[in-house]
Amino acid sequence: xxxxxxxxxxxxxxxxxxxxxxxxxxxxxxxxxxxxxxxxxxxxxxxxxxxxxxxxxxxxxxxxxxxxxxxxxxxxxxxxxxxxxxxxxxxxxxxxxxxxxxxxxxxxxxxxxxxxxxxxxxxxxxxxxxxxxxxxxxxxxxxxxxxxxxxxxxxxxxxxxxxxxxxxxxxxxxxxxxxxxxxxxxxxxxxxxxxxxxxxxxxxxxxxxxxxxxxxxxxxxxxxxxxxxxxxxxxxxxxxxxxxxxxxxxxxxxxxxxxxxxxxxxxxxxxxxxxxxxxxxxxxxxxxxxxxxxxxxxxxxxxxxxxxxxxxxxxxxxxxxxxxxxxxxxxxxxxxxxxxxxxxxxxxxxxxxxxxxxxxxxxxxxxxxxxxxxxxxxxxxxxxxxxxxxxxxxxxxxxxxxxxxxxxxxxxxxxxxxxxxxxxxxxxxxxxxxxxxxxxxxxxxxxxxxxxxxxxxxxxxxxxxxxxxxxxxxxxxxxxxxxxxxxxxxxxxxxxxxxxxxxxxxxxxxxxxxxxxxxxxxxxxxxxxxxxxxxxxxxxxxxxxxxxxxxxxxxxxxxxxxxxxxxxxxxxxxxxxxxxxxxxxxxxxxxxxxxxxxxxxxxxxxxxxxxxxxxxxxxxxxxxxxxxxx
Numbered sequence: 001x002x003x004x005x006x007x008x009x010x011x012x013x014x015x016x017x018x019x020x021x022x023x024x025x026x027x028x029x030x031x032x033x034x035x036x037x038x039x040x041x042x043x044x045x046x047x048x049x050x051x052x053x054x055x056x057x058x059x060x061x062x063x064x065x066x067x068x069x070x071x072x073x074x075x076x077x078x079x080x081x082x083x084x085x086x087x088x089x090x091x092x093x094x095x096x097x098x099x100x101x102x103x104x105x106x107x108x109x110x111x112x113x114x115x116x117x118x119x120x121x122x123x124x125x126x127x128x129x130x131x132x133x134x135x136x137x138x139x140x141x142x143x144x145x146x147x148x149x150x151x152x153x154x155x156x157x158x159x160x161x162x163x164x165x166x167x168x169x170x171x172x173x174x175x176x177x178x179x180x181x182x183x184x185x186x187x188x189x190x191x192x193x194x195x196x197x198x199x200x201x202x203x204x205x206x207x208x209x210x211x212x213x214x215x216x217x218x219x220x221x222x223x224x225x226x227x228x229x230x231x232x233x234x235x236x237x238x239x240x241x242x243x244x245x246x247x248x249x250x251x252x253x254x255x256x257x258x259x260x261x262x263x264x265x266x267x268x269x270x271x272x273x274x275x276x277x278x279x280x281x282x283x284x285x286x287x288x289x290x291x292x293x294x295x296x297x298x299x300x301x302x303x304x305x306x307x308x309x310x311x312x313x314x315x316x317x318x319x320x321x322x323x324x325x326x327x328x329x330x331x332x333x334x335x336x337x338x339x340x341x342x343x344x345x346x347x348x349x350x351x352x353x354x355x356x357x358x359x360x361x362x363x364x365x366x367x368x369x370x371x372x373x374x375x376x377x378x379x380x381x382x383x384x385x386x387x388x389x390x391x392x393x394x395x396x397x398x399x400x401x402x403x404x405x406x407x408x409x410x411x412x413x414x415x416x417x418x419x420x421x422x423x424x425x426x427x428x429x430x431x432x433x434x435x436x437x438x439x440x441x442x443x444x445x446x447x448x449x450x451x452x453x454x455x456x457x458x459x460x461x462x463x464x465x466x467x468x469x470x471x472x473x474x475x476x477x478x479x480x481x482x483x484x485x486x487x488x489x490x491x492x493x494x495x496x497x498x499x500x501x502x503x504x505x506x507x508x509x510x511x512x513x514x515x516x517x518x519x520x521x522x523x524x525x526x527x528x529x530x531x532x533x534x535x536x537x538x539x540x541x542x543x544x545x546x547x548x549x550x551x552x553x554x555x556x557x558x559x560x561x562x563x564x565x566x567x568x569x570x571x572x573x574x575x576x577x578x579x580x581x582x583x584x585x586x587x588x589x590x591x592x593x594x595x596x597x598x599x600x601x602x603x604x605x606x607x608x609x610x611x612x613x614x615x616x617x618x619x620x621x622x623x624x625x626x627x628x629x630x
Contacts, residue, residue: 001026002047002167002195004221007056009039009046016042018219019056024212026061026166027559027614029189030197031206031228034216036431036461040199043216044068044169047197060167067165069173070156074144080155081140084126087159091119118554122162129158132184133177134345150176161188164555170198174205174484175458178346182484183518193559193618201462203228204486228462295417297437297464297471300447306371308335310449310478311357316366318352325364326352328502336449338478341489343507343514344499350482353504354378354452357480377448381455384435389428393418393438396427400445416441417467432459451475454482486511556622563615570608577601 002024009017016039024030032040045051047058048068060066074083086092094110101107114120130140133154144152153176160168170189174182182205189196189209197214200206206213206228213224213231224231260277311334319325326349334340334357342350355361356368358378370376388396393413394406401409413423417437427435436459444451451472457465465488472479472492481493489496489511496507496514507514577597580586586594 001059001061002197003057003059004047005057005059007046007058008054009042009051010054011042015219017046017053017216017221020216020219020221021056022214022221022223024195024197024214024223026195026562027193028195028212029192029210030195030212030214030223031210032197032199032214032216033206033228033231033462035463036433038216039219040216041171044171044197044199047167048169064166065163066167066169067160067163068169069153069160069171074152074155074159077143077145079141079143080130080135080147080158081123081126083144083155084130084159084162085122087163088117088119088122091117091122094119121554126158126162129161129188130155132188133158133181134347154181157185164192164194166194168192168194168196168198170196170200172199172201174200174202177484179343179484179486179489180345180518182486183515187515187519191556191621193555201457201460201465202485202487203462203465204490207487295414295419295437295467297417297440297467298415299440299444299451299471299475301475302375302449302477303447304373304375304449306336306374306449308337309333310336310371310374312367312369314367314369316356316368317364318349318356318361319364320352320361322364325502327499327504330366330504332504334450334478334480336478337476339472339481339492339494340479341481341483341493341496342499342504343496348499349502349504350499351380351454353499354454354480354482357450358452371449374450375446375448376450376452377443377446378452379440379443379454379456381436381458383439383443384432384459387427387435387439390426392424392426393430394423396438396442397445400442412445413438413441417464433461433464436460437464448477450478450480452480455484456481457483457485457488486515553622556618560615560618560622563611563618567608567611567615570604570611573604574601574608577604 004020004022007017007020008015032043034040042051046053048066076083078086091114094114098107098110098114101110127137127140131137134151135154135158144155147155157170157173157176173185177185182202186205186209189198189205196210198205198210208227210227211225213226213228215222215224215231215235224234226234313330313332316327316330317325318327318330330353342353344350352361355378356363358376360378393416394409397409397413397416398404401412410420410423414420418434422430422434427438430438436456440456456468460468465485469488469491472481479492481489483489496509496511497504498507509517577600580597581594581601586597
């Protein structure tokens with residue numbers, strides 16, 4: 001259990017968290033949400049013990065291990081698989097001690113403990129996690145230093161997942177993942193048997209993987225049941241009721257004050273006036289709803305309406321090195337109203353395909369034909385670094401409107417979603433989301449016919465992503481989207497193209513089908529082939545494979561065993577209370593104790609019912625997984 005009580009934390013004279021309280025039970029999956037800058041990452045630092053609160057407390061179940069992705073990505077010469085394995089400190093220490101231990105009793109203890117933690121299957125578990133995050137068998141043997149910063153962060157994520165901590169803290173875990181990695185992580189979190197608290201702006205992840213939303217706003221923490229969509233609906237309903245109650249209380253207060261003002265100094269009404277003054281003092285003050293305003297995002301419409309097709313690929317090959325094409329023999333077309341999402345793992349060629357359309361990469365073979373008056377806008381996250389750091393948003397737009405009056409320039413900046421307080425701020429001081437809005441506005445300035453977006457949401461919060469969805473749906477041109485945000489894809493795109501094996505082909509299905517494709521693997525016959533190959537294995541190989549399959553179920557089995565222990569404890573508590581309540585003299589001799597025991601019994605029964613329900617769900621899941629592994 002994670003229990004936060006009366007927590008207060010200030011930084012630089014600013015109060016981020018004030019008298020906040022929340023209780024998160026073991027095994028819960030919780031999404032921590034709030035506007036950027038409210039203190040979500042600071043709260044993680046407090047939970048992890050990296051910061052100390054000004055007041056209040058944070059309590060965890062005794063002996064609980066906390067896991068959090070390292071702030072710095074690994075960059076050493078150690079291989080990916082060895083880096084992940086080293087995250088299990090106990091296993092590493094035991095294996096090292098086993099090499100030098102001489103005492104037979106200690107050797108036996110070490111081997112028993114290694115068996116208990118299923119150390120023999122550790123490499124298989126680590127490899128499975130790395131594969132889910134996009135590393136094939138060859139990559140897993142390469143040194144961490146061979147990979148870029150984003151890929152190294154995936155390795156850091158794999159390490160903390162491999163640890164299987166009792167409390168897993170994930171801060172924007174999808175920022176360095178592609179859609180495939182995000183879908184895999186969503187499935188992993190859903191099945192994770194211990195407590196997870198994650199910060200994310202990915203609405204699909206928050207809807208699919210968590211059962212509660214913890215909202216940090218105005219320094220307070222509020223726990224809501226359900227995913228993000230349910231939270232947003234419940235909160236909106238509460239805000240409406242609160243506003244109605246505030247208006248009702250204001251009207252009541254105004255009525256009472258009017259009477260007091262009229263008769264306060266009239267002798268015949270003085271008593272009544274004093275009575276109403278006391279009533280005014282007792283009226284609760286219900287504050288007005290303060291809702292942060294989110295600037296809309298908009299794209300200018302295409303200046304010229306083009307006849308389809310607007311882009312045609314004819315036997316095109318694309319790549320960066322001679323005789324090493326990334327994509328080969330592409331023949332396809334894009335029409336003026338197409339909405340296409342590019343699917344496929346990072347490195348398969350999605351960005352390569354997009355760059356060629358945007359004239360940022362020449363084809364190695366074949367022809368790319370475009371409409372003569374086509375205007376193409378291209379946005380990619382790495383372009384954030386192309387902004388002039390010392391220039392304001394107004395100065396950036398001024399470059400494109402040299403003769404326009406200042407008011408018109410500022411109006412155009414406002415259309416990009418930057419309010420007046422940020423218009424004159426140097427680009428280096430803007431937040432990631434504000435930079436993304438500015439760059440989107442600059443890229444689409446001239447009214448494109450085709451908008452290409454490569455991971456546009458990395459720095460946008462949930463509300464800003466909704467604004468982007470509205471802008472894309474209002475935009476009348478064609479759109480090609482590369483994004484790990486499934487909600488964005490589903491809400492704006494009409495067609496799915498799969499980039500894989502050097503090809504770009506239509507994907508026959510929706511995003512649910514693609515999720516199954518990612519989780520199960522493109523070859524649905526692999527499982528059957530693997531089982532057929534089992535017949536060729538030796539008995540030792542079969543035992544090893546069976547052990548590895550069981551090891552993958554170990555965290556779930558451990559969680560089930562923990563629930564069984566908790567259920568037994570609750571049953572003993574209920575039996576002990578029943579024995580005390582059976583004494584007929586209890587309520588006569590000590591009625592307060594009798595009432596207290598009755599309440600404790602009711603609480604224990606409710607907890608037992610909850611535990612039994614969870615046990616049934618997890619047991620069914622375990623039996624199904626065990627059958628699949630056999």
